[in-house]
Amino acid sequence: MEITEARAKAQDPVECPECGGPATPVHIVTWGHCRPCHTANSRSIQPLRW
């Protein structure tokens, strides 16, 4: 695969397996879900303390 093709693919929005929303392939590969899901997950794991 050419680098330009890979880059174009990296910009391709994919569907988040968790919420079905738009996500980038990078996030799917890194986190397994989109950014909102990742934020929600890290909040539930490490809740903010007041």
Ligand SMILES: [Zn+2]
């Ligand atoms: Zn999601």
